[in-house]
Amino acid sequence: MAHGPSEEKPDTSESRTARERAERGPSPYVPAGRSVAELTIKAVAIGLALNVVMLTANMYLGMRSGMTISASIPAAVISMGLFYGLRQAGIGGTILENNIVQTMTSAGEALAAGVIFTIAGVTFLDQPIDIVNTAIVAVLGGLLGVLFMIPMRRYLIVDKHEELPYPEGTACADVLEAGSRGDEGVRLISFGFLVSFVYMWLASGMAAFRTTIQTAFSVGETDGFAIGGDFTPALIGVGYIIGPRIAGYVFGGGLIAWMMLIPLLITGGFVPESAADAALMTQAEAVWDEYIRYVGAGAMIVGGFYAILSMRRTIADALGTAVAEIRGSGAAATGGRKRTQRDLPMKVVVVGAVLIALALVAVPQVQVGLLGGFIAVIAAFLFVAVSAYLVGVVGSSSNPVSGMAVATILIAALALRSTGVTDPVVVLVTASVVAIAAAVAGDTSQDLKTGYLLGATPRNQQIAQMIGIALSALFAGWVLYFFHQAYGIGSETIPAPQAGMMALISEGVLTGTAQWGMILIGAVFAFVLILMDVPVLPFAVGIYLPITLATPIFLGGLLRAGIDRYVSRRDDEDGSLAEHTTSRGRIVAAGLITGEAIMGIVIGALYITGTGNAEGAPFPLGLGGQTQTILGVVALAALVGLFATSVLRNAPDAADQ
Incomplete structure (x- = not known):
């Protein structure tokens, strides 16, 4: 993990100059000194309408498949279309209004992930869905996610600009800029969008080929080696944006889980009874679900604490600023900041967090009690930092919110059990606050990255996010x-596989059947990585996520490395050609992410409305499994070839730059 502010030298003139240089960062699309319409009634109205649509679609998709889709880029594309229509009617819209729309819209998707991964689990404990309870817990957790992200924005978004790419946030900025300029970028993103949209319609809408290709095998006396990937355009696009180094860390964690730990457990006889007689791949998946997720959760707990430790000076500075502002001494300094560096006042963060903590204890519908409320707020603060860092590495779609919820359940259940609590619903509600806060923080950080690149006002985005959270809740x-x-x-x-797992773990900890040994293994593994000065959280994510997600991300990283290597041979010393090609690749990757995300919404809408077949795919072609696999390999090769060709085609030589 990159060393945090705790390792910086005292505030010398040299360090101040470096910090000021980092704060200037890249030149934003809209300069800080320029006043542009941003948080307008028109943008808020469109954002609220799209917010509800994305909330509904993602809640359905998440409970059906166990994963949600990032809504920022689809919202930006839809918003651009709506503003284009309004412009034809004589009502224009600015790029920063578009940014507010996608900020508000994505709030619904983020909150949906936290709700369906945790609160939905009460149904597995034979409890009904309480609408009022869900709304209260969702709004409290969501607001915590936004508030706790505010003091971390400058460190994660500004100071770590070069180290944390925030793939969806960067891609979203590219989308909005391309749409605003109307130049080559529109053609590139449109090409990526069309390829991805058609690819996913053939795969998910018609079952013409399989995107998931995986296998399990034995070597000698050792069984259960497993490898594979869900080779979708969005995951490959995310891998391209984050680059080969971070993608390699994620893939490395996946290899440790699926090519080392799982074979050891299967060979040692640690296969759940439900999968004992199943195929080898099914056994591997059962072992991952039963044991390896706990290893990943343990690694994320240690990695999360280390992330907080690395950020301790930043957090201390933020708290110091809050105290100064509450006393009134920091008001002038805050007002003197550039427009693009103005956050909501720190006193809003402190007062808001205190009020939410009191509400968690005092509101009867929440039912977590004093200890549960304390755990929820502290864990939310921890995992907001972890989530905001992680999405900067692997993107929102791969943000392991459920892993953070698992870690919270383990901590909360252990603490609450010591006080005599036996109701797993209390543990689940406590974890839901944290899961929602973590999901919202990840989304907020992506949106703030987009705003940072575009030249938006952070305070306006934070307000828009809170409005979106309130409606979503x-x-x-x-x-x-x-x-x-x-x-x-x-x-x-x-x-709803994630919700079922949360309910099972809540009961398991309270009854003493949780996998504490696996958690310890993950914690020790993370500690060793820290000693080796290797980034912990990307590895932990790789362990926790299915190998089918880590592999396509790594493929995207390799694609980026191959294109960069090819271009470097033609480039001159200033690297202008490489920079131009990287920009083209990011725009195409943004189109790939957008196309898949919008197709996910289309498929979800078909299922909700009952159109087509309810199982497998809405309009399946009826092809056999082997044929689908062969066509899947052909489709993947075509996808990679089209991506590389679109990035390199007509790319100017170094002499032309």
């Missing part, structure tokens, strides 16, 4: 209740 309980009544949470249609 009001609808979340109703949407969850509707799906439970229509399909039944835990049914074949919406199995």
Whole structure:
């Protein structure tokens, strides 16, 4: 992990100059001295409407598949289309208004992830969906995520600009800039979008080929080696944006889990009874679900604490600023900042966090008690930092919110059990506050990265995010209740695997059956990585996530490395050609992410409306499994070839730059 502010030297003139240089960062699309319409009624109205749509679609998709899609880029694309239509009617819209729309819209998607991964788990404990309870917990957790992200913005978004790419945030900025300029970027992103959209329609809409290619095998007396990937355009695009180094760390964690730990456990006889007689790949997946996730959770707990430790000076400075502002001495300094560096006042953060902590204890619908409220706030602060860092590395779509919820459940259940608490619902609600805060913080950090690159006002984005959270929370309980009544949470249609796992773990800790040994293994592994000065969290994510997610991300990183190597042979000393090619690649990757995300919404809408086949794909072609696999390999090769060709085609020579 990159060393944090705790290792910086005293505030000499040299360090101040470096900090000022970092604060200047890249030249934003809209200069700090320019006044542009941003947080307008028009932008808020469009953002609220799209917010509810994304909330509903992602709650359904998340409970059906166990994963949600990042809504920032689809929201930006849809917003651009709406503003284009308004412009034809004589009502224009600025790029920063577009940014506010995507900020508000993505709040619904982020809050949906936290709700369906945790609160939905009460149905597995034979409890009904409480609409009021869901709304209160969602709004409290969501606001904590936004508030706790504010003091970390300058460190993660500004100071660590070069180290943390925030792939969706960067891609979203590229999308909005390309749409605003109307130049070559529009053609590139449109090409990436079209390729991804068609690719995913053929795969998910018609089952023409499989995107997931995986296998398990034995070597000698050792069984259970597993490798594979879900080779979708979005994951490859994310890998390209984050680059080969970080993608390699994630893939390395995946290899440790699936090519080392799982074979050892399977060969040693640690296969769950439900999968004992199943195929080898099914056994590997069962072992990962039963044991390895705990290893990843243990590594993330240690990595999270280390991240906080590395940021301790930044956090101390933020708290010091808050105290100064509350006393009134910091008001002038805050008002003197550039527009692009103005956050909500720190006294809002402190007072808001205190009020939320009191509400967690005092509001009867929450039911977590004094200890549960204390754990929720402290854990939320910890995992907001972890989440905001992680999405800077691997992106929002791969943000292991459920892993942070697992870690919270383990801590909360252990502490609450010591006080005599036996109700797993209390543990689950405590964890839901943290999961929602972590999901929202990850989304907020991506949005703030987009705003940083575009030249937006952070304070306006933070306000927009809070408005979006409030609306999402009001609808979340109703949407969850509707799906439970229509399909039944835990049914074949919406199995809600993450929620079921959370309920199981909550009961397991309270009854003493949790996998504490696996957690310790993950913690020790993370400690060793820290001693070796290797980034912990990307490795922990790789262990926790399925290998099918780590592999395509790594492929995208390799694609970036190959293109960069090819271009470097033609470049001159100033690296202008490499920079130009990297920019082209990011825009195409943004198109890939956008196309898949919007197709995910289309497929979700088809399922919700009951259009087409309810199982597998809406309009399946009826091809056999082997044929689908062969076509999947062909489709993947075509996707990679089209990506590379679009980036390198007509790229100017160094002499032309």
